[in-house]
Amino acid sequence: MNDVFLKACLGEATPYTPVWLMRQAGRYLPEYRATRAQAGSFMGLATNPAFATEVTMQPLDRYPLDAAILFSDILTVPDAMGLGLTFAEGEGPRFAFQIRDEAAVDKLAVPDMNKLRYVFDAVSSIRKALALRGDKAVPLIGFSGSPWTLACYMVEGKGSDDYRLVKTLMYQRPDLMHRILAINADSVAQYLNAQIDAGAQAVMVFDSWGGVLADGAFQEFSLSYTKRVLAQLKRTGAEGAVVPRIVFTKGGGLWLDEMKGLDCDVLGLDWTMNLGKARAIVGANKSLQGNIDPHILFANPRQIATEVAQVLDSFGTPHTDRAKRGTGHIFNLGHGISQFTPPEHVTALVEAVHSHSRKMRNRD
Amino acid sequence: MNDVFLKACLGEATPYTPVWLMRQAGRYLPEYRATRAQAGSFMGLATNPAFATEVTMQPLDRYPLDAAILFSDILTVPDAMGLGLTFAEGEGPRFAFQIRDEAAVDKLAVPDMNKLRYVFDAVSSIRKALALRGDKAVPLIGFSGSPWTLACYMVEGKGSDDYRLVKTLMYQRPDLMHRILAINADSVAQYLNAQIDAGAQAVMVFDSWGGVLADGAFQEFSLSYTKRVLAQLKRTGAEGAVVPRIVFTKGGGLWLDEMKGLDCDVLGLDWTMNLGKARAIVGANKSLQGNIDPHILFANPRQIATEVAQVLDSFGTPHTDRAKRGTGHIFNLGHGISQFTPPEHVTALVEAVHSHSRKMRNRD
Numbered sequence: 001m002n003d004v005f006l007k008a009c010l011g012e013a014t015p016y017t018p019v020w021l022m023r024q025a026g027r028y029l030p031e032y033r034a035t036r037a038q039a040g041s042f043m044g045l046a047t048n049p050a051f052a053t054e055v056t057m058q059p060l061d062r063y064p065l066d067a068a069i070l071f072s073d074i075l076t077v078p079d080a081m082g083l084g085l086t087f088a089e090g091e092g093p094r095f096a097f098q099i100r101d102e103a104a105v106d107k108l109a110v111p112d113m114n115k116l117r118y119v120f121d122a123v124s125s126i127r128k129a130l131a132l133r134g135d136k137a138v139p140l141i142g143f144s145g146s147p148w149t150l151a152c153y154m155v156e157g158k159g160s161d162d163y164r165l166v167k168t169l170m171y172q173r174p175d176l177m178h179r180i181l182a183i184n185a186d187s188v189a190q191y192l193n194a195q196i197d198a199g200a201q202a203v204m205v206f207d208s209w210g211g212v213l214a215d216g217a218f219q220e221f222s223l224s225y226t227k228r229v230l231a232q233l234k235r236t237g238a239e240g241a242v243v244p245r246i247v248f249t250k251g252g253g254l255w256l257d258e259m260k261g262l263d264c265d266v267l268g269l270d271w272t273m274n275l276g277k278a279r280a281i282v283g284a285n286k287s288l289q290g291n292i293d294p295h296i297l298f299a300n301p302r303q304i305a306t307e308v309a310q311v312l313d314s315f316g317t318p319h320t321d322r323a324k325r326g327t328g329h330i331f332n333l334g335h336g337i338s339q340f341t342p343p344e345h346v347t348a349l350v351e352a353v354h355s356h357s358r359k360m361r362n363r364d
Numbered sequence: 365m366n367d368v369f370l371k372a373c374l375g376e377a378t379p380y381t382p383v384w385l386m387r388q389a390g391r392y393l394p395e396y397r398a399t400r401a402q403a404g405s406f407m408g409l410a411t412n413p414a415f416a417t418e419v420t421m422q423p424l425d426r427y428p429l430d431a432a433i434l435f436s437d438i439l440t441v442p443d444a445m446g447l448g449l450t451f452a453e454g455e456g457p458r459f460a461f462q463i464r465d466e467a468a469v470d471k472l473a474v475p476d477m478n479k480l481r482y483v484f485d486a487v488s489s490i491r492k493a494l495a496l497r498g499d500k501a502v503p504l505i506g507f508s509g510s511p512w513t514l515a516c517y518m519v520e521g522k523g524s525d526d527y528r529l530v531k532t533l534m535y536q537r538p539d540l541m542h543r544i545l546a547i548n549a550d551s552v553a554q555y556l557n558a559q560i561d562a563g564a565q566a567v568m569v570f571d572s573w574g575g576v577l578a579d580g581a582f583q584e585f586s587l588s589y590t591k592r593v594l595a596q597l598k599r600t601g602a603e604g605a606v607v608p609r610i611v612f613t614k615g616g617g618l619w620l621d622e623m624k625g626l627d628c629d630v631l632g633l634d635w636t637m638n639l640g641k642a643r644a645i646v647g648a649n650k651s652l653q654g655n656i657d658p659h660i661l662f663a664n665p666r667q668i669a670t671e672v673a674q675v676l677d678s679f680g681t682p683h684t685d686r687a688k689r690g691t692g693h694i695f696n697l698g699h700g701i702s703q704f705t706p707p708e709h710v711t712a713l714v715e716a717v718h719s720h721s722r723k724m725r726n727r728d
Contacts, residue, residue, distance in 0.1 A: 167659035295531035
């Protein structure tokens, strides 16, 4: 197996900087659109392990990526709670039921994990498909939305540009918000543990909307519940290997000093954060994942290579002393890849990450 | 005149912390909605100095705010460039023409300031209305969008949730983007100088979308053009008084260390930034303006007072040594007030800012 990604997560020396892309299995790929058409809907794709396996593998057939990520959605957990998730064509996710008052919170509970069986089946199925690649197999990342991010959608019922409803509930009735978040945290922990049992070799918590919170509110309503998830997670998978944990708060760069205390191996960063500064703040006990602006993929391959080199150089050469834990770097986008991305530009990006990062190691 | 706001901008001692609110003249006020209905459209309101004066004064009649802000829009400058600004009911701004290729950039130029006469007339008219208040008159803030923020709308043609088009142009053709930004910067400087000549007593640059840029791109495409604006601004108004300059980059907290070098008096902050940390980074040569989450206004008055006190306490007591320049604090929201805000909650917020900040000064 290509274990460069796992080693970088754990701060071990690697011959080059591993790379994978958020939403690497997605609409920018014609083969994805073909499978999606067969499945009929996004949820038709996500709830069918054969389809989910097929689309998870597609970007690996095209590009020498260093990790696979389960094809699923961050909102499967509230769906299993009974909120009724759908994706209208050309729109984002939408819940049939919203959690906006005490009566709704009273009915909320950690869902039966059997309702998420399709996810765990997809994990097992993808692991089997990966194993067929032998030496070229890459690790599989499982994931979930963070408790706060799930709460945003559960209250708003869909995406929002101002988070008025969820913030109103949070400021008016912090007691109710804490109850929702506690249930979400315990649900997410069970969900990620079941993914680990099914074969996920790393897990990532997407705190996509932590960055919309005020300083103070972030710590109270997002960070503390991410901690609650991490405290319940299994350390090792069925095969006995350590399962690295990645936490990504979009827009969370200002709180790195507090996030560095999280019981995780990797912190994800968006493109607003300088990686050199982040490394200085976080120190040697965590790796960093990120952080190029996905829109760079609309430039030409030469420009892409220049921007990739700048991001790699801003991080610097990862620690290479095998004797002790260092700071690894995993190259990624700071947000999911755009559906309008030319697929051949991804080739240029992956090639640039691998070649420039090898050069950096030889230079030093 | 109540000069507490101007003194706080310049780091002079004040008996309490001044407060004003972004979009304080707006849809949350029934009297605003009535005037808006008379005017027929947003631009009908903004281009008529009598209406603009009326709505600018409305929040001052309700609340003891410490500053007035010109009622206008950040996109008047590209409108004067010929891009055709409209506001559809219930939607954001929209331009009839977009700047997306070299031919469009070739046609772009600093607009004739006479096309913006309605803005300068509104400034003069508001100053006259304020003067009628005698001792209770408050200073008038003029403003513009930043060069980068204007460019976002000029390229996208409207608001965006991913800035794909403007970022694509920026990454593919940085030469064209620099040409647009240079024209925008010179236009904004002329525009703000004309507002100063007409009577604006402070000016604010809204870099509303600087925070969507990657580290590196922010410095190159936003910050450097804000500098270019500031370098051309008049220091004093027609009456000989110093005109403080405020720069607000939403989502710019990570770059405070670089923004502290700007030739301005005040840096605006959004709610993600801890004010105590910001003060430590910025040092004693600038004041800070901000930064409560406007959604706190949906909580009850007691909760509002608690949150206001936390924000004031996080800043700490402003420097009170009259002999030298210190760090003043101007209380504001970290974003425009929501149209759904109950007007009486604004009363609670303003009262809490004034009373708690007086207590802080007496305590120390």
